[in-house]
Structure formats: structure tokens, C-alpha cells
Amino acid sequence: MPTVDLAKTSLRELNHALHQLKNGSNETAWEVINPKGSHAVAAGVDQPVQIDVRGSVGYYCGGMNDGGAITVHGSAGPGVGENMMSGTIVVKGDASQYAGATARGGLLVIEGNASSRCGISMKGIDIVVHGDIGHMSAFMAQTGTLVVLGDAGDALGDSIYEAKLFVRGKVKSLGADCVKKKMHPKHIDRLQKLLDAAGVKGVKPEEFTRYGSARTLYNFNIDNADAY
Amino acid sequence: MTYKNPPTTPRKSATFDDYTLSEIRRAAATGIYDIRGSGAKRKLPHFDDLLFLGASISRYPLEGYRERCDTSVVLGARHAKKPIELKIPITVAGMSFGSLSGPAKEALGRGATLAGTSTTTGDGGMTEEERGHSKTLVYQYLPSRYGMNPRDLRRADAIEIVVGQGAKPGGGGMLLGQKISDRVAAMRDLPQGIDQRSACRHPDWTGPDDLEIKILEIREITDWEKPIYIKVGGARPYYDTALAVKAGADVVVLDGMQGGTAATQEVFIENVGQPTLACIRPAVQALQDLNMHRKVQLIVSGGIRNGADVAKALALGADAVSIGTAALVALGDNDPRWEAEYNALGTTAGAYDDWHEGKDPAGITTQDPELMKRLDPVAAGRRLANYLKVMTLETQTIARACGKNDVHNLEPEDLCALTVEAAAMAQVPLAGTNWIPGKGF
Numbered sequence: 001m002p003t004v005d006l007a008k009t010s011l012r013e014l015n016h017a018l019h020q021l022k023n024g025s026n027e028t029a030w031e032v033i034n035p036k037g038s039h040a041v042a043a044g045v046d047q048p049v050q051i052d053v054r055g056s057v058g059y060y061c062g063g064m065n066d067g068g069a070i071t072v073h074g075s076a077g078p079g080v081g082e083n084m085m086s087g088t089i090v091v092k093g094d095a096s097q098y099a100g101a102t103a104r105g106g107l108l109v110i111e112g113n114a115s116s117r118c119g120i121s122m123k124g125i126d127i128v129v130h131g132d133i134g135h136m137s138a139f140m141a142q143t144g145t146l147v148v149l150g151d152a153g154d155a156l157g158d159s160i161y162e163a164k165l166f167v168r169g170k171v172k173s174l175g176a177d178c179v180k181k182k183m184h185p186k187h188i189d190r191l192q193k194l195l196d197a198a199g200v201k202g203v204k205p206e207e208f209t210r211y212g213s214a215r216t217l218y219n220f221n222i223d224n225a226d227a228y
Numbered sequence: 229m230t231y232k233n234p235p236t237t238p239r240k241s242a243t244f245d246d247y248t249l250s251e252i253r254r255a256a257a258t259g260i261y262d263i264r265g266s267g268a269k270r271k272l273p274h275f276d277d278l279l280f281l282g283a284s285i286s287r288y289p290l291e292g293y294r295e296r297c298d299t300s301v302v303l304g305a306r307h308a309k310k311p312i313e314l315k316i317p318i319t320v321a322g323m324s325f326g327s328l329s330g331p332a333k334e335a336l337g338r339g340a341t342l343a344g345t346s347t348t349t350g351d352g353g354m355t356e357e358e359r360g361h362s363k364t365l366v367y368q369y370l371p372s373r374y375g376m377n378p379r380d381l382r383r384a385d386a387i388e389i390v391v392g393q394g395a396k397p398g399g400g401g402m403l404l405g406q407k408i409s410d411r412v413a414a415m416r417d418l419p420q421g422i423d424q425r426s427a428c429r430h431p432d433w434t435g436p437d438d439l440e441i442k443i444l445e446i447r448e449i450t451d452w453e454k455p456i457y458i459k460v461g462g463a464r465p466y467y468d469t470a471l472a473v474k475a476g477a478d479v480v481v482l483d484g485m486q487g488g489t490a491a492t493q494e495v496f497i498e499n500v501g502q503p504t505l506a507c508i509r510p511a512v513q514a515l516q517d518l519n520m521h522r523k524v525q526l527i528v529s530g531g532i533r534n535g536a537d538v539a540k541a542l543a544l545g546a547d548a549v550s551i552g553t554a555a556l557v558a559l560g561d562n563d564p565r566w567e568a569e570y571n572a573l574g575t576t577a578g579a580y581d582d583w584h585e586g587k588d589p590a591g592i593t594t595q596d597p598e599l600m601k602r603l604d605p606v607a608a609g610r611r612l613a614n615y616l617k618v619m620t621l622e623t624q625t626i627a628r629a630c631g632k633n634d635v636h637n638l639e640p641e642d643l644c645a646l647t648v649e650a651a652a653m654a655q656v657p658l659a660g661t662n663w664i665p666g667k668g669f
Contacts, residue, residue, distance in 0.1 A: 039445065043448045060432075085378065102432070104417070140425070142416075142417045162418075
């Protein structure tokens, strides 16, 4: 298993080596030590390799990940998993702002809390947060699923499109055009699968409330102007 | 005999002119602000207010068609492993698939490639048409991130992080539901038929310090190969340019308020931002203050129409210019041959700007399959190439007349201004004087 020490190896060398991996490579398990808050660790990975990062990372860890399985054994700075296409990112600690921003696929698991704007403009990713999320999360969220075991901050799902939000705890306030919705069996099934995939034990899907778009802002109407 | 008072000639208000009155009536009837495409239409100080001095006893000219006058420009050598070289200093600006039809994007790629320059994607992702037909393609990285993916990032030749545009600095976009075909909807991950808002801010960074880290991430993903541009609207050109350089840009793209948009509010287009002419010198000053002029390239856009405009922008310190509206006109936009159809839409050729409605008679700003067929991408690409080549020849003509063997050797000292306003903005003397407003006597 290749181990890359970021105290001795540059970020550029690490990412370049990961990008050089070809489909079917034997080097399928990597370890990164001494990240010490480095930005863009394991950004742009496009092969199904496991990458264990031992420590906390800065901005954009796993950015645009397409197939990699990245575990951060620490906390993550802003924009972890931004624009992820596929694969998995697990953050053992907390995540800062914009976790999973604009991401299109894959699974992002945050075992601690996530800060504001979690899942902003998400476009297909599944995000599971074991703790709480901050304000303006799922702003303009297009598609995908955001699952929160704890509480959500102000203005959840503001200007949301077709993304699905499931919150187990309290929601401080809902954003424009985001409403509480009924849980149907298909939502229970979907949620159970996501909880299983995220390694959540002892929590039932029925404990969650579903939120989504009221779809009143989908086409402009002057009489809705005070909602903007 | 009764004396009749002489009649008073009806007098219309300069403040409440016919256009203003029609806008008040339209707003009252519809309850919505006017949305349109294109850039500022009001009269602004512009390149027309500048003149070249030409050669005389103190400067000698170069022979047209005989003595060489270089036009090529290298972009991105500051940090990128693979800078791009353009044969001409005129590029094609970002315009989205969605706003434009697929064949129109193909035509832009064909025309730019024939002329030896680049074209640019837009807010809607990269299409196969434009990648396939563009030798050099700049991939825009926009707040909406519609269609953004690492594969396209890596097959781009350069990446342009869009912070703002001249038509609407500080504004996002809106693609109305009627233009959202299945293909457009799929590329943007949204349902068909709904209005698609493009955010005004990037979702995962705020401010110049974050932008520096965002650029680092994009460089890491693309292994430091691609030039990274930052595009800003003409708002605070000195500081925006300085901060873009500080954040690590290879190229700064500066778009004045005459620069077009696919759609935004009329009130925004006409009242926010600065004219292109007013933006160039502050941006160049920022580059010079940082010792980065010619190391970080400056591309200027917004109202570039001919070789004289190109030459003037270069003389003021730009490395290249970019065209959008003019490129669409070269393809066939607003062509009088469709006058009857423009009339049916309540407008006239030359004034048609409801690009967001998708009814373009010229088949360019539409997703209607029947209208799209009106544009032959091969012939339209040829027209764009011809136009780009003519502009280049015109630029060379002026440069030679000023005694320059490279169009980039044009300088402010080759210019004078016709108006006090233009003299102040371009920081060149008022014609017939040695007075530059703001510089004392």
C-alpha cells in the first residue's frame, strides 16, 4: 500500500500520482499522512481506489471525485467532495461550509457535524450527516438526497428544486419554497438504504421528516416577488 | 376680425421620452420587469471617441502587406504547463449552449478554429459540437456549475472562472422555461420547462482568499496543465484585476457594460457597471503596479466591433480582445433578410434582443428544431472566420500606420481623444492638446 507523507511529498506529486492510476491498477489502497490541513487533497481522483487520509484536511478534499473511496480520519475544511461525480467520501470528524456543493453523484458521509450551506446546489449526490447541519443548507439543491440525523439551521432548502431532504431533529426554519412533505414507503426504503450505506445503526427511517420543494417558484410570477 | 392665438407645438419630454413611457405602460400591464439579451444600448463613451495619430516625421510607418506585423499572443505562461497560443488577438467569448443552439455553438467553434483562435463554452456545460469543432476551447467555470465535470475540465484547453460579466456585474442568469429542451434540461440536472436560475455567486468560495484555494484545486485536478482565466465584469477594474492576479490567475478577462448577456433585466444591463473604455486603463495600471503586465494577460471585451476597436484596446494595454455580440451578428443574428419575421415579433432587424424567448428567426438563440435548421454551421463558421480575419487585417493596418511590427506594440502615445470624457477614461490627450484630464497641465 503506497503511503504518501505530505510532510515530505508535495501535494502536486500526490495528486499527480493518483491521476496516473489506470483502470485495474494494483495500487488500490493509499494512505496519506501528515495532511495538516492541506487543501485539495485527493482532488480529481478518477479510479476506484481507497484513500485513507490520517488527519484533518483543508478546502476541497476529494473535489470532483469520480469513483474514489476517500476516508478522512479527522475533520474537513470547506467544500469537501465538491462536484463529486461518483464514489464515496467519509469524514470521521466535522465538515466546514459547502460540503458536497454541486456534487452530482456518489455518497458523502459526515460522521460529525456539517457547517452552513451543506449540499448547496447539489445535483444528484447523497449526503448523510450524523450530526447537525448549519444554515442555508441545500440552497438551490437540484437533485439528490440530504439526510441529517441531528438538527438543521435556518433557511433549510431555500429555493430548492427536486432534491429530497430528510431531517431527524429540529429544523430552525425553512427557506423560500421549501415545505414539509409526507413520507411514502418509497422514501422509507430509500432512506433505509442510505442509512445502511452510511453505517448508521439503531436509527429508523420513520424518525425522519421529509422536506422538499413546493414548486411555487419554478416559473416567475410577480405576485411571488416577496419570496425572493 | 378675431385674433387666433398661435398654437403651441406639442413638446415631448426629454426625461419621459417615448421609450420610457412605453416601459412604464409595459410594466403596468404585465407586472414584470423587462428581460432581454445583449449589452448596454445607451450611448456611452467608447472606442469611437479615440483616434490614432499615425506616423509622421517623428515616427515612420511600415509597408502594408510587405513588412511583417505580428498578431499572435500566448496566454497562460505564468503558471500553466501548457499555455495556449492564438494566431490573432481576438477570441470568441463564452456563450452558453441553451442560450444558443447546438449548431450555433458548432459554428462558433468552426469559425474560431479557421481563424486560429479560441472559443469559449458558457453556462450550460461543454457540448460535443463545440469541443469537436474547436481546436482551442476555453471551458467556463460558473457559479451554477451546470454540466461541470472533471472529464470536460481535462479536455479543455484553458479554464475560465467566471466571477462576473459586463452586462450584469453582480447578477446571475435566468434561462426561461420555454428554452429548456430535454437536452438542455439533462445537461443542467433540472426538470424540463422550469425557469433555470444561474446563481450570482459561486457556491463554494467567497472572496479573493478562497478564490486562490479554488484555483489551486482546479490546477491540482488538471495537473497544472491548463491556463486559468478569471473573468470579471467592469465594476472595480483596478481592484478586481489586482485581486485576480493575487489569487493566481494566468489571464484576466475584463468585460465592460456593452458586453452582452443571454438574458437579464434591462434595468441591470443599462445601469450597472462601467463602459469598456473606462475599464482598461485601471486594469492595466493594476497589472503594472504588480509588475505583471504582459505576464498575466488581459483580455478585454464589451462592444468590440472592428479592427479599430481591437487596435485601440491593445494600445491601451490589453493583450487580446473577445467578441460575443459581433460574433453572433457574423453568424447571422439580426440579419435584415428575416425582417418580416422580426416585425411579426414586434421588433426590427438590428433591435431584436429577446434572445431568451427562443423564437430567434435567424435560428441562433433558440432550441426550436425548425428554427435551428436555418443556421448552416459550416457556412456560418466561414462567415465568422472571414470577419475575424478582416478585423485582424484592420488591426494590422493601423499598427503598421503607427510604425509597429507587432500589434501589441501599439501604445497610449499613439492615441488622442475626441471628447474630454474619453480623454479622461483612456488617459490619452484630448485631440489638439497635450491635456489628459486628471493629469494636470
